[in-house]
Amino acid sequence: MTVSPTxxxxxxxxxxxxxxxxxxxLPEESPVAMVYDGSTQAVMMATPADIVDFAIGFTLTEGFAPLSEIGExxxxxxxxxxxARLWLPEHRRAALAGRRRYMAGPVGCGLCGIDSLExxxxxxxxxxxxxxxxxxxxAGATDTLRSSQPLHDRTRSVHAAGFLQPGVGIVLAREDVGRHNALDKLVGAMARAGLEPATGAIVLTSRVSVEMVQKTAMAGCPVLVAVSAPTAHALRLAEGAGxxxxxxxxxGGFDLYAHPRRIKTGAADVA
Structure with a gap:
């Protein structure tokens, strides 16, 4: 049986x-459990597609293990x-215990289930x-991403995350009902394809929440572009992470908030 995404x-x-x-x-939503070494770490409602990408990306952006330690x-x-069942080396189990999530996270809240403020x-x-x-x-990144959203074209109700390389355009994209899930799927797909996050920018069809900045930084990508606004704390985190x-x-335009040096705007007075 293979679950259809729509x-x-x-x-x-x-x-x-x-x-x-x-x-x-309509896009489907299915509970997807991330199971490490036989124990469920998180359950999220997600589009039932690109699950391997999702599992690998989630593992990377949550800091559970590097790609070299993720098996089949x-x-x-x-x-x-x-x-999605994964097996990690024994020395990674402490990180899993420290970040265990006990609740099913709805698509709009990537932090649901975290059991401490820290x-x-x-x-x-x-x-x-x-x-x-x-x-x-x-300026054209989110418009370019639209051509890589076949599921959105069919349903009009899913998010996308894409990888933009300078002089090339969007080279890879993933979609999901949850914006956090779309980003995890993209990061996982990039890892499997051998695309280095440091060579481009992540482009989102959503607002920039705290966890979107966290996941982008954990992936090692230096630029984040979004169609909507950041939260104040997401901006603080972006400033701190460079x-x-x-x-x-x-x-044809955008607002530039943190570390503008990577974008050639021609405005000498931008700090």
């Missing part, structure tokens, strides 16, 4: 000019959901210096 549903479309029958394509991912489907706001590594981008590449943060990207 299903068709019929309904009534009520408009000013009348009522008509419609058939829509076994995906096991159950009537009630999906398990675990929610973790120390971040400084990101690599990385490349420079022309301002036009950043992460360039561009928001409200689209329609």
């Amino acid at each position: 299903r068709s549903a019929t309904g009534l479309s009520v408009q000013r000019d009348g009522v008509r029958n419609v058939t829509r394509t 991912v076994e995906v096991v489907e159950h009537p009630d959901g999906i398990e 675990a929610a706001i973790r120390d971040l590594p400084a990101v690599p210096e990385g490349p420079e981008f022309d301002a036009a590449e950043i 992460l360039t943060l561009a928001a409200f990207a689209g329609g």
